[in-house]
Amino acid sequence: MAATSLTAPPSFSGLRRISPKLDAAAVSSHQSFFHRVNSSTRLVSSSSSSHRSPRGVVAMAGSGKNGTKDSIAKLISDLNSATLEADVDVVVSPPFVYIDQVKSSLTDRIDISGQNSWVGKGGAFTGEISVEQLKDLGCKWVILGHSERRHVIGEKDEFIGKKAAYALSEGLGVIACIGEKLEEREAGKTFDVCFAQLKAFADAVPSWDNIVVAYEPVWAIGTGKVASPQQAQEVHVAVRGWLKKNVSEEVASKTRIIYGGSVNGGNSAELAKEEDIDGFLVGGASLKGPEFATIVNSVTSKKVAA
Numbered sequence: 001m002a003a004t005s006l007t008a009p010p011s012f013s014g015l016r017r018i019s020p021k022l023d024a025a026a027v028s029s030h031q032s033f034f035h036r037v038n039s040s041t042r043l044v045s046s047s048s049s050s051h052r053s054p055r056g057v058v059a060m061a062g063s064g065k066n067g068t069k070d071s072i073a074k075l076i077s078d079l080n081s082a083t084l085e086a087d088v089d090v091v092v093s094p095p096f097v098y099i100d101q102v103k104s105s106l107t108d109r110i111d112i113s114g115q116n117s118w119v120g121k122g123g124a125f126t127g128e129i130s131v132e133q134l135k136d137l138g139c140k141w142v143i144l145g146h147s148e149r150r151h152v153i154g155e156k157d158e159f160i161g162k163k164a165a166y167a168l169s170e171g172l173g174v175i176a177c178i179g180e181k182l183e184e185r186e187a188g189k190t191f192d193v194c195f196a197q198l199k200a201f202a203d204a205v206p207s208w209d210n211i212v213v214a215y216e217p218v219w220a221i222g223t224g225k226v227a228s229p230q231q232a233q234e235v236h237v238a239v240r241g242w243l244k245k246n247v248s249e250e251v252a253s254k255t256r257i258i259y260g261g262s263v264n265g266g267n268s269a270e271l272a273k274e275e276d277i278d279g280f281l282v283g284g285a286s287l288k289g290p291e292f293a294t295i296v297n298s299v300t301s302k303k304v305a306a
């Protein structure tokens with residue numbers, strides 16, 4: 001897509017990643033069977049670099065629209081029989097109503113994530129899903145701040161930060177999504193938007209040990225307009241620089257930053273070669289088990305190339 005170029009990223013002295021996070025786990029895809037409420041499932045994946053371990057996380061999320069018990073059973077079967085690179089965390093994030101089905105039949109090699117969670121302890125909040133309920137179903141992760149939660153549902157940065165703090169306090173890992181809209185990129189505000197979203201997380205959480213940052217430019221989500229490796233790398237470097245300046249050098253070096261937005265089996269390897277792309281949050285491409293496995297295994301191409 002014709003995105004305007006970003007302003008120069010802040011100085012960042014070549015930190016490398018050291019440790020992981022996942023999105024926790026597996027594969028994600030919008031259109032795949034698990035992710036969004038109305039559409040499909042979501043998978044996220046990422047890998048850890050030579051400095052971060054595991055290398056990354058690949059997550060898959062699918063929205064409800066494309067998910068049925070039968071289609072999910074097929075996807076689970078494909079994932080259970082897939083050969084997945086050992087050094088990649090893999091996480092799947094089904095719609096809430098299918099989590100129990102997934103947990104009962106998916107290999108333990110792959111973790112499970114919620115697509116959202118309530119901001120505090122469970123109670124009388126009709127329609128919401130509590131962190132306690134996600135844990136009860138066996139989830140180890142939750143995706144927070146996805147662009148659809150921000151821009152369709154209307155969740156604000158501060159609210160999302162509080163959600164992250166609560167989920168972490170209860171032991172869930174958090175896949176913390178950030179990303180700019182097209183008009184924000186074209187106005188040269190990409191870094192400002194991403195940094196503001198990061199700050200809301202940083203202001204709320206006591207530790208980044210169990211957080212994976214997912215950079216998902218809104219203009220690339222579900223559009224087929226994937227960011228170029230250079231565009232994604234530029235923002236990932238800037239995010240790592242922000243963490244170094246505002247949190248700590250250790251957090252900057254260890255936190256896994258995964259990319260999401262029209263990732264598929266044909267473009268993931270090139271994206272993964274970038275030093276600061278530690279994995280992926282996959283939507284549509286996670287609806288196909290074999291393609292999702294290809295994405296998972298592409299994450300380690302960096303290690304080979306390095």
Ligand SMILES: O=C[C@H](O)COP(=O)(O)O
Pocket residue numbers: 028029030031035042043061216220221222223224260261262263281282283284285
């Ligand atoms: O949840 C997944 C991300 O939003 C990316 O979705 P996509 O791979 O369909 O663009």
